[in-house]
Amino acid sequence: MTVRTTQRPGPDLDPGVYRDQLWAALREGDEYAAASAVFEGLENGLGAEQILLEVIAPAQGRVGEEWAANRMTVADEHVATAINERVIAALAHHPAGRVRPEHGRITVACVEGEWHSLPARLLSEVLRLRGWRVDFLGAHVPTPHLIAHLHRTGPEAVLLSASIPTHLPTAHAAITAALAAGVPVLAGGAAFGPDGRYARSLGATEWAGDARAVARLLLEGLPRPDPTAMHLPIEDLPHLADQEYTMIARTRAELVRATLTGLEERFPPMREYTARQRRHTAEDIAHIVEYLSTALYMDDVRLFTTFISWTGEILTAREVPTHTLGLTFDVLGAQLKDFPRARALLDQGRAAVTDSPHTPIPGNGKPA
Template sequence: MVMKDLETVAGRYLDLIGRADEHGAVDLVLGLIDEGVPAEDVLLRIVARGQLRVGELWASNEWPVAREHAATAVSERVVAAVSGHVRPAATRGLVAVACADGEYHALPTRIMAEVLRLRGWRIDFLGASVPGPHLITHLHQTGPDVVALGCTMPTRLARAHATIAACQAAGTPVLAGGAGFGADGRYACLLGADAWAPTADAAADRLAAGLPSFPAADDGPGAAAVHLGGEEYVYLTRHRAELLSRVVDRLGEHSAEDLGHMADFLIAATYVHDTALFTDFVTWACQVPAARKVPAESVVLGLRVFHDVLTDCPDARVMLNEGLAVAQTCCASQRTETRV
């Protein structure tokens, strides 16, 4: 089946999962495999792309969150069906695949696990939000050749860093993957991962070639990570609840959940000392409320109050100022679009 045909089928798949039609989606996917379409292509070009579109539809307010959750649940069942339908011989070593502690977006990591399995690796898929100590216990019990660690949200980078360091201390290299490590893998390198891959098939290619390493400093893997964190990160982490309560008290009409996301991205950006991580979030935060008819001015107000509250965090205040400039630009753009 040519790529154009797969794109047409991908539209049918999206329609099925959008209606929570599990049986229809499973039948469609397994039918493709029985017709000769490689299972890897089905996972990456149908299921993964379908989920990417699901996220876009949620962000644009075309799908409510309940529909997005239902579609994701169907895709999880589809991936499980593919796993049971196609059983290649295990000709390579053992990979422990896990989501970083606190990371609950497990489907991308599960798809990576299945692609690796299709390429001949033995897989231990440990699921979402695996606490570091439990993962290390598993490594000692099973002795995998490598850990494939998934992280979709950059707010989980500090925990991912602790897991990477612990795995390496146990003698197991780490292949990092997922949007949380940055579009170019910059945070995977910064956190000291042995390698990074942007997609599931790229991860399989990296492992097939032998696990490469990022350039290491003289004092070993993860040396670049010694400057991560700092006093402001520790302060923000320890006092998050108190600070958030003060901000919410001043902005009672705002969503505490939205303000919590703002705080978490600020904390993550403080951990890796990267303002772009925070301003990228602000850009997204302005776009999503706009799709829901909520003005970007709400983001501006939240940023200003955080800035006023964090009097003892000069670096965080600089990030907030940068975020404020981005949000104000978004506001101006929204006003222009409204006039047009």
């Protein structure tokens, strides 16, 4: 059976029509309407690959945008994602989604700690439509389990997916281990940067920005690494020798607790916070420390400032006073006085929020 994956829509075959129908179903939490939108598109001539990449993928992207704008709750987001996952599964069992494998075996997995598996699932289904035999291992695959699978199955490549940049250190370990097992690594996902800069820094064989680019690279063939060549992660990132990343990563819980206490002293309204508000504040501080340590790992200030700018926008959308970010940097900086790279990142983070038209910090980080 062959599925036409290169068909382009004509005037009466617009993926946007079915994308809008799917989005309306996701907003209502209506799984049956979502499936109907997808199958109607198939019946009217859209290819299965088009459905995946031009209907489901952008609809899922909109889910994230609506959550960030505070127009969807976390629960709403989870419902919509679960519906999309079930629709993809139904599509895979539809006659239009079944293709006899004619290429080799590929492993697709999310790195350890990465729970956003929908992008990897979409990629897996596109590759199946392109004739590859795909082992989709799902979300949060511990590196030892991944390597055991690679040794057992001997795939032509492993495709590692990561959406959250804080998983880059774990991705680095998985990349290094897979290469040592003699399997080329194709990295993908938002965590690796819009141009794949972090995939290259971590030694991945290749990077691809979308599913069609992945399919093209696989057809061209990826060079197999020499498993006898000794390679250590620090060879990719020699700046790790200063131990700043290691020390901060190891003391992350203590840093969060101390920062929460320090913020309460500097920002008196926190003393009236409910238990729920304190928990959310602690989570926000933990995210800041995680991104700080990841930026130290990659030695890339953009990784930290991009996250801080986004956090400011999220706080603004939720009507949370953003000058607490500046206070957080002050308290953290006092604890990290012996870490010059970390303090420089905190200064850049403060500047990023101060320069944003959406998230001003009164008094350059001091209380108004």
